[in-house]
Amino acid sequence: QKEVEQNSGPLSVPEGAIASLNCTYSDRGSQSFFWYRQYSGKSPELIMSIYSNGDKEDGRFTAQLNKASQYVSLLIRDSQPSDSATYLCAVKGGEYGNKLVFGAGTILRVKS
Amino acid sequence: GAGVSQSPRYKVAKRGQDVALRCDPISGHVSLFWYQQALGQGPEFLTYFQNEAQLDKSGLPSDRFFAERPEGSVSTLKIQRTQQEDSAVYLCASSWGLGGDEQYFGPGTRLTVT
Numbered sequence: 001q002k003e004v005e006q007n008s009g010p011l012s013v014p015e016g017a018i019a020s021l022n023c024t025y026s027d028r029g030s031q032s033f034f035w036y037r038q039y040s041g042k043s044p045e046l047i048m049s050i051y052s053n054g055d056k057e058d059g060r061f062t063a064q065l066n067k068a069s070q071y072v073s074l075l076i077r078d079s080q081p082s083d084s085a086t087y088l089c090a091v092k093g094g095e096y097g098n099k100l101v102f103g104a105g106t107i108l109r110v111k112s
Numbered sequence: 113g114a115g116v117s118q119s120p121r122y123k124v125a126k127r128g129q130d131v132a133l134r135c136d137p138i139s140g141h142v143s144l145f146w147y148q149q150a151l152g153q154g155p156e157f158l159t160y161f162q163n164e165a166q167l168d169k170s171g172l173p174s175d176r177f178f179a180e181r182p183e184g185s186v187s188t189l190k191i192q193r194t195q196q197e198d199s200a201v202y203l204c205a206s207s208w209g210l211g212g213d214e215q216y217f218g219p220g221t222r223l224t225v226t
Contacts, residue, residue, distance in 0.1 A: 004154075034214065043203055043217040044155065088154050097168060099145065100205075100215060102154030 003027065004091050006103035015112045019076040021087050023103055026070070029094025033065055035074045036088040038105065044088055048074060079110045114138070116218030118204050124224045125194045133189045133221045137206030144187050145215060146179055147203040155203055161187060162210060194225045 004025045013019045021035075032051055036044035050056045050063040050072070062075040072091075076083055086105040092098065117136040125131050137144050143162055147155035148171075157171040163184035172179070176195075181187040191198055201222050205215040 032213075036217075043201075043220045046214055046216060049214050090154075098143065098160055099157040099168065099171070100147075100155070101157070104152070104154050 002103070003096075003101050004089055004103040006087075006089050006106045008104060008106060010107040010109050012109045012111060013079050015079060015081060015110055017079050017110075019079045019083065019108055019110070021074040021076075021089075021106050021108065023072045023074075023089030024070055025072070025089075025091045025101075027091070027094040027096060028067075028070065030067075030070075030091045030096065031093030032091070033063070033072045034090040034092070034100065035061075035063060035072075036090060036102075037083075038086045038088055040085075076108075079108075081110050081112045084108055084110050116204055116206050116216055118202075118218040118221050120221060121219060122222050122224075124226060127195060127225055128193050130190065130192045131194055131223065133191075133202050133223070135187045135189070135204030135206075135218060137185065137187070137204070138208075138216060141206035141208050141216075142184075142210055143207045143213075143215075144181060145205045145207075146187070146189050147205065148173075149201045149203055149220070158189070158202075191223075194223075196225050199223055199225045 035048040048063040064073045088105045089103040090100040146158040149155040160168040161181040176192045178190045201220045204218045
């Protein structure tokens with residue numbers, strides 16, 4: 001079992017729809033959770049961080065955390081073609097210490 | 113303000129050559145991390161500095177890899193006797209706090225070993 005798992009996709013959604021990206025992790029002691037966006041040929045860009053159970057909203061992005069289920073998700077509302085990228089879930093804390101442990105990423109394609 | 117910078121952006125090395133990759137973190141960031149990213153994969157941790165102290169080097173794949181941050185600011189990742197399997201993007205990230213907090217990535221160095 002991988003430490004952080006994501007569906008590789010591609011996830012295709014029409015412009016204006018809600019994109020839902022999911023991530024599960026194996027270490028129950030994990031404390032911090034992050035979503036990064038990575039355009040092709042570019043480096044990861046931090047878009048959301050979440051530390052406690054529940055929802056956290058920032059503009060069109062909502063991160064959801066459920067520690068009991070070891071599950072993190074990212075919702076993108078009103079998806080735009082410019083949102084097309086790979087979305088990386090990352091986890092920190094617990095047995096991982098200060099390093100980030102990443103999933104392999106989900107490719108999102110928003111079609112206009 | 114300025115973000116994390118890395119140089120060179122691209123490096124082609126012949127197998128067996130030594131390379132040095134530089135990272136300049138965001139000013140004032142205490143923590144600095146190196147990651148390696150293979151095509152189609154998420155970044156994988158290599159090593160971590162808190163100021164000038166290297167606190168975790170568990171991700172370095174072999175003793176050919178060496179990192180330093182002598183003055184607690186700029187860091188260099190050195191790879192000796194490069195092999196083809198070292199071809200990857202090397203990413204540097206920095207964060208403000210001692211515990212790491214949110215990490216911000218530089219543009220990366222794409223290393224190709226021929």
